[in-house]
Amino acid sequence: MKYGRIIEGRFLSxxxxxxARVEVQGREETVHVKNTGRCRxxxxxxxxxxxxxxDNPSRKTKYDLVAVRKEGLGWVNIDSQAPNRVxxxxxxxxxxxxxxxxxxxxxxxxxxxxxxAGQTYLLEVKGCxxxxxxxxxxxxxxxERGVKHLQELTQAQRAGFRCGIAFVIQMEGITEVRPNTATHPEFGQALAEARAAGVKVLFLLCRVGEDSLEIVEQREG
Structure with missing residues (x-):
């Protein structure tokens, strides 16, 4: 998955x-954030x-914020549309x-x-x-939406579909994803129930390029 033209800036607020407010080439710009999560x-x-x-000249904001560099980790793609695309x-x-x-x-x-071969598979995608x-x-x-998706996958698995949930890891050097039970214990419970029903849990490891995101390895959780 490749982006168009990419430039770098410095996050302000x-x-x-x-x-977000970002310093771009010495100027402060208002940019669109392609992720409504907290990302604190x-x-x-x-x-x-x-x-x-x-490339849309009529847009109010001329930039989309798609990645941020985390100290000690490296670049993290935070584009919430990227997981489904890759x-x-x-x-x-x-x-x-x-x-x-x-x-x-x-x-x-x-x-x-x-x-x-006549078998239907269902796959839900989550970006990490x-x-x-x-x-x-x-x-x-x-x-709550994520919990509902897991419950639907659990029911579908029991109904004869082959189901999975894929966590797209939008950063390098990370090889597993665990449920954040401190933030949402219900999600962890729903994931455990899905696993017990036979729903596969996949970790999709990515390479985060300057203007790209690519799945390079699949692991089962």
Whole structure:
């Protein structure tokens, strides 16, 4: 997955979930943040950031904030749209007969449904940007939606689908993701129940390039 033109800047502040103030080439700019999560441990004053330059001249903000450098870790892609994009590219290399995004099941839309030899597979995708002591954690804020997705996958697995949840690790050097039970214990419980039902848990390790994100390894959790 590649971006268009990328430039670097320095994070200053985040007035709300959707925008940030960033120093770009000596000027203070208002930029769009492509992640509505908290990202408090990442978006700290002075942190180096990467911005994609918009090719839409009518936009109010000309930059999208897509990555930030965390001291002691390196670059972290925080683009919340990136995980589904890289997973779609990755699935296209996995020999499925059919790949369908946004599959309706129960009360949810599951990110991907795939078919191979008459078997249907369902895959939900979550991006991981939270790192603590060399381990990835999800979520970084309570997610009732995430709990509902896990419950739907558990039901689907019991109904005969083959289901999985894929954590896209949007940083390098991290090889596993654990449920952030301190922030949302219900998510951890739902993940344990999904595992017990046979839902696969995948960790998708990525290479974070200057203008790209690429899945380079798959591990089972």
């Amino acid at each position: 985040r007035p709300n979930r959707f925008v 441990e990442l978006l700290v004053p002075g942190a180096p950031v990467r911005l994609e330059v918009s 997973v779609k590219e990755w699935l296209e290399t996995q020999d499925f007969d059919v790949i369908r995004p946004e599959f309706s099941y129960g009360r949810s839309r599951i990110d991907f449904a795939m078919e191979k 940007t939270l790192e603590v002591d060399g381990v990835g954690y999800f979520p970084d804020a309570p997610t």
